[in-house]
Amino acid sequence: MAAATATLSPPPIPVGLLACQRDPLLRELATTAVSCRVSQSPAPPSNGREGKKKKAAPAPTAPLLEVILHDTIIFPEGGGQPSDVGILTSSDGEQWDVVEAKRHGGHAVHYVRLKPKQNVDDALRLFAPGAVVGVSLGEQGYKRRLDHACMHTSQHLLSAVLETRLNVETLAWSLTAAPAPCYVELARGLTPEEIAYVQEEANRLVFEGRSVHVEVEELDPSVKVMSGPSVGIPSDYTGGVKRTVVIDGIDRNPCCGTHLPSIHNLQLFLLPNTEALARSTTTSVRLYFLAGPRLIAHLTSTHTLLTSTAGIMSCGAPQVPERVQQVVDERKKATKRVEDLEAELAAVLADEIVSAPPREGGALVLHRHRTDDSANPLTFLSAISTAFVNKVTEKDSAKPYLVVLTSSPSAQASTSTTVVLVFGSDDKKVKEAGDELKAKLNVKGGGKGPRWSGKFSGVWKDAREGATVASVLESLTF
Numbered sequence: 248m249a250a251a252t253a254t255l256s257p258p259p260i261p262v263g264l265l266a267c268q269r270d271p272l273l274r275e276l277a278t279t280a281v282s283c284r285v286s287q288s289p290a291p292p293s294n295g296r297e298g299k300k301k302k303a304a305p306a307p308t309a310p311l312l313e314v315i316l317h318d319t320i321i322f323p324e325g326g327g328q329p330s331d332v333g334i335l336t337s338s339d340g341e342q343w344d345v346v347e348a349k350r351h352g353g354h355a356v357h358y359v360r361l362k363p364k365q366n367v368d369d370a371l372r373l374f375a376p377g378a379v380v381g382v383s384l385g386e387q388g389y390k391r392r393l394d395h396a397c398m399h400t401s402q403h404l405l406s407a408v409l410e411t412r413l414n415v416e417t418l419a420w421s422l423t424a425a426p427a428p429c430y431v432e433l434a435r436g437l438t439p440e441e442i443a444y445v446q447e448e449a450n451r452l453v454f455e456g457r458s459v460h461v462e463v464e465e466l467d468p469s470v471k472v473m474s475g476p477s478v479g480i481p482s483d484y485t486g487g488v489k490r491t492v493v494i495d496g497i498d499r500n501p502c503c504g505t506h507l508p509s510i511h512n513l514q515l516f517l518l519p520n521t522e523a524l525a526r527s528t529t530t531s532v533r534l535y536f537l538a539g540p541r542l543i544a545h546l547t548s549t550h551t552l553l554t555s556t557a558g559i560m561s562c563g564a565p566q567v568p569e570r571v572q573q574v575v576d577e578r579k580k581a582t583k584r585v586e587d588l589e590a591e592l593a594a595v596l597a598d599e600i601v602s603a604p605p606r607e608g609g610a611l612v613l614h615r616h617r618t619d620d621s622a623n624p625l626t627f628l629s630a631i632s633t634a635f636v637n638k639v640t641e642k643d644s645a646k647p648y649l650v651v652l653t654s655s656p657s658a659q660a661s662t663s664t665t666v667v668l669v670f671g672s673d674d675k676k677v678k679e680a681g682d683e684l685k686a687k688l689n690v691k692g693g694g695k696g697p698r699w700s701g702k703f704s705g706v707w708k709d710a711r712e713g714a715t716v717a718s719v720l721e722s723l724t725f
C-alpha cells in the first residue's frame with residue numbers, strides 16, 4: 248500500500264528509527280500521512296503473540312483504519328513492550344483515537360477506531376498521502392508509555408545484574424498489563440538472600456544514576472542476529488537497522504523498546520520469592536519486579552489493604568498477622584464448641600421426641616419445628632434423627648414411628664428456605680408423607696428408604712404450614 252503513494256509523500260521512517268525510539272520523552276509530533284485504508288479485520292491483529300489465548304473477536308463496534316505515517320511517537324508493539332495508545336489530529340482539528348500500533352515488516356501501522364460521529368470517507372480524505380497529521384500520546388497514552396518505559400528499562404537492568412552477579416540468565420520476560428508486577432523467567436530459583444542481594448546491587452546502580460543510550464547500526468540483511476527469546480531481531484523485521492540499548496557500564500542488549508535516558512530514579516523492587524512454574528519439560532521460575540509509577544501504585548494499594556485490615560482488627564499494621572491468626576484460632580475453637588453443643592442438644596431433643604406420648608395404637612407420629620440460623624440446618628436435623636434412631640434401637644422398641652422435623656431462619660422473607668426432614672420406621676409411610684408434603688406445601692425434595700428431605704420456599708407459619716403438616720400426619724394410618 249505504501250508503494251502506490253510513495254511519490255506523493257516522504258516514505259515512512261522504518262521501525263527502529265521512529266521518533267519514539269529516537270526520543271522516548273517526545274509527547275507530540277507533526278508529520279504527514281503515507282497511507283490510510285479500512286482494516287480488513289475487526290480487531291487489531293496481535294502479531295501471533297496472544298492469538299492462542301484470545302477467544303473469537305467480538306463483533307466490530309466501529310470501523311478500524313490502518314494508517315501509516317511518515318514518522319510517529321506512538322510505539323508499535325515489539326521487544327516484549329506492548330503498543331502505545333495515542334491520538335492523531337487531522338488538518339481540520341479532528342482527533343482520532345489510535346487504539347493500537349503494530350509493526351508490519353519495517354512499518355508502524357496505527358489502528359484508528361472511529362468514534363460514533365466520525366466516518367470512513369472523511370478519514371480517507373484527511374489521511375490522504377501527504378496530508379499533515381499531528382501525533383500525540385495524550386494524557387492516558389503518556390502515563391502508559393512512562394510505565395512501560397520504566398518497567399522495560401528496569402528489566403534490562405535486572406537481567407544484567409542477575410547475569411553478571413549470579414550468572415543467572417534471563418530466559419524470557421513479560422511486561423504484564425498494569426498494575427500487576429512484571430517478571431523475568433529464570434532457569435533456577437533464587438534464595439531470599441540472593442534476591443535481596445540482586446535488589447541491592449541494582450539499586451546501587453540506580454543511585455549512581457547510570458545513563459542509557461541507543462546505538463544504531465545498519466543491519467546486514469545476510470546476517471540474522473538472534474540473542475535470546477525476547478531481545479533478538481524478529482525474523483520478519485525489514486527496517487534495516489540494529490538497535491543496541493546500552494546502560495552505561497552495565498549492559499548492552501539488542502532492543503527496539505522505548506527506554507528512559509537514565510536509570511536514575513528507577514528504584515527497583517523485587518518480590519521476595521521466586522515462583523516455580525509447573526511445566527513438565529523444563530524447570531524455570533518467575534521473579535516478579537516493580538519500578539516507577541507501577542511501584543508507587545503497588546505501594547498505595549497494598550498500604551490501603553493493610554490499613555483497612557488493621558482498622559477492622561482494631562490494631563496497628565505490624566500487629567495484623569498476629570491478630571488475624573488469633574481470630575482464625577478463636578474461630579476454629581468456636582466452631583468445635585458449636586459442634587459439641589449441637590451434638591449434646593440433638594441428643595436432648597431426640598430424648599424429648601422418644602418420650603412424647605404415642606398415638607392411640609402405639610405409633611409415635613409427630614412434627615417438631617425449629618428456628619435456626621445455621622448455614623446448613625439439615626445437618627442438625629439429621630443429627631437429631633440419628634440420635635433418635637440410636638435411642639429407639641437401645642430401647643429395642645418395636646413401636647412404629649414417623650417424625651417430621653422442620654427448620655426455618657429467624658428472619659423470614661419470600662425468598663427464605665425452610666428445611667424439611669421426614670424419617671420413620673416404615674419406608675412406605677415416609678414416602679407417602681413426603682409425597683403429601685410435596686403436593687400440599689409445594690415442598691421440593693425426595694428420599695430413599697427411611698429418610699426423606701426437602702425444601703420449602705417462602706415464609707413458614709406455624710398456624711398455616713405447621714397446621715398442614717399436622718393434617719398430613721393425621722391422614723396417615725398405622
Ligand SMILES: [Zn+2]
Nearest residue numbers: 326502503504
Ligand atoms: Zn528490551
